[in-house]
Amino acid sequence: MTAVGPRLGILGGGQLARMLAESAMRHGLRVAVLAEAADAPAAIPGVDLVLGALDEPAALEALAARCDVLTVENEFLDLDRLGAVVARHPSVHLHPSRPAIALAQDKLEQKRVFSRLGIPTAEYTLVRVASLDDDLRRAAGRFPGGFVLKWSRFGYDGRGNRVVGRPGAAERDAIAEFCRAGEAAGATIYAERRVDFAAEVAMVSTRAHDGRQVFFPLVVSRQDHGVCREVFGPATAFGVAADIERDVAGHMAALATDLDYCGTFAVEWFIDRDGALLANEMAPRVHNTGHYTLFGDEPSQFDLHVQAVTGRPLSAPAVRDPFVMRNLLGPFSLRGAHPCPAPSEPPPAGTLLYWYDKRTVSAGRKMGHLTGRAAIAGAIERMRDALRDYERRFWAGLSFERQGT
Ligand SMILES: Nc1ncnc2c1ncn2[C@@H]1O[C@H](COP(=O)(O)OP(=O)(O)O)[C@@H](O)[C@H]1O
Ligand SMILES: [Mg+2]
Incomplete structure (x- = not known):
């Protein structure tokens, strides 16, 4: 061609x-x-x-x-x-524009923008190394259920975040080090209320130059050590209320309009135990929670992004059967980087393996992903188990895992 x-x-x-x-x-x-x-x-x-x-x-x-x-x-x-x-x-x-990328670089600024747009987000208070003990006391008083210390910038895949329960003396030093490193890198540190969430959900959406915006379904995501491990959905097929999905789409329309956004983006959310929605963070790009769109027979989040940024008409995302996506993550017990071959075992029946051809694996590194779909949500539960077992066998078959290095 x-x-x-x-x-x-x-x-x-x-x-x-x-x-x-x-x-x-x-x-x-x-x-x-x-x-x-x-x-x-x-x-x-x-x-x-x-x-x-x-x-x-x-x-x-x-x-x-x-x-x-x-x-x-x-x-x-x-x-x-x-x-x-x-x-x-x-x-x-x-595309997206510099202001949109700048917003994604700063989680604290995102929280301010969410609040300005009426998008709910977890409460927070600033923490400074110079007044650390006072600030931690204030945070502990304000958030008795615990809090998460976050760097406003440079965090990803759980890095730049630290969950705090009741800080003891030993933990105080580690917290101080975490805050010092963040400030030294140029981040602001804040304590965010720890959300006792019933689920984490995410949505991917694409907006074109002309303001037309399309939405993929809300999905449920599960993290492991702060890294996305598994995504399944549509969330409404797994017990999430349809009005939550509607609210998320409304908020994402408000955010994209405010930024005059062009391209695909994602927002991660918490649903708390009372069913309330809280925005976590946004990403100005295609997103791990949208990889399930890559079945090959329907427009994917990647297709929509390409269409938006090149000024082509947007495809309409298709209504989807229940699906699951599992990331193949380097075992969290790994120390250092190890050469890593692609899996040789065929993926479970009806699923697809995408392998990224990275030379080496390290703890938590995203090496590939698996996707599957089924006519009913009940079948997805079984597929999730099959994908988990497939991944377990894969890592267990590699020599560095057997040596427990
Ligand atoms: N306030 C919070 N309460 C409870 N869990 C949280 C909170 N903030 C983050 N987490 C957990 O940590 C994960 C990673 O945090 P996030 O802020 O999304 O950082 P990253 O940029 O690493 O994705 C979240 O997906 C969630 O599981
Ligand atoms: Mg995140």
């Missing part, structure tokens, strides 16, 4: 960039990827690879020179450098 459409540049070379690039090439687009290594997951055949770091001006310049549209797989970017490069290429469009 001869590519004639806009040339798409993706900042970042991980699995999200790989799945975006696959979709863009199916749309007939030429794709360039800025990645740090020639064996990055997104370095797939057909992709024009620009080697370099995401904050390296020459690499950003090389990417921009090849593209009409730039997009991101990762919000941890140097927005000043990126802005300077984009300003030198007036015909190159960056």
Whole structure:
């Protein structure tokens, strides 16, 4: 196929960039990827690879020179450098916009924006190293059920978060170290009420230039050590009230309109024991909780993103059967990085394995994912067990796991 459409540049070379690039090439687009290594997951055949770091001006310049549209797989970017490069290429469009990416970089700012838009979010209080003991006492008094200390910036996959129960003397030192490291990196620290949630849910949505917005179903997510482990849904097939899904979509419309957002984005939520909804955080990109859209026969979150950022008409997400997605995560007991082959056992009947072709595995690293769907929610329960057992056998079969290193 001869590519004639806009040339798409993706900042970042991980699995999200790989799945975006696959979709863009199916749309007939030429794709360039800025990645740090020639064996990055997104370095797939057909992709024009620009080697370099995401904050390296020459690499950003090389990417921009090849593209009409730039997009991101990762919000941890140097927005000043990126802005300077984009300003030198007036015909190159960056989607989502710099303000949208900037918002995603700062969880505290997100909470302020959520509040301004009437989107409920858990209460918090600021914590400073200079007044640590007073601030921790105040937080403990205000949040007797415990709290989570968070860095406003630089956190992901559970990093930059620390759950606090009743701080004892030993824990006080670890907390101080956590706060000092956050402040040294340039983050503000805050204590957020620990939410005794009944479920964590998430929604992926895509908004086009012209303001048209489509919504994928609300899904349930489960985390392990703060990392997404499993997603299933639609949430309404698993006991979540339809008006919660409606409220989430309404809030996501308000947020996207406020940002004049272009592209796919996701928001993570808590549903507390009283059934109340609280926004956790947003991501300005395709999202792990939307990987279940990749069955190949329906528009995926990646297709919708490509359509939005290149100004093509958006497909309507299809109504879906119950589904499950399981991340293959490096065992949390692992120390260091180990070479890791792809699984050789076929995935359970009716499921698909996406392997990201990362050379090495380390604790909690996302190595691939499995998806399955069924006509009824009850069958998904069995599929979830089968996927968990499949993953268990895979790690157990690798020598570094057997050695317990
Ligand atoms: N206030 C909270 N109360 C209870 N659990 C929380 C809270 N904040 C975060 N968590 C747990 O930690 C996970 C990761 O936190 P999150 O703020 O989403 O950070 P990350 O950027 O690492 O995804 C959440 O998915 C949730 O399971
Ligand atoms: Mg999160």
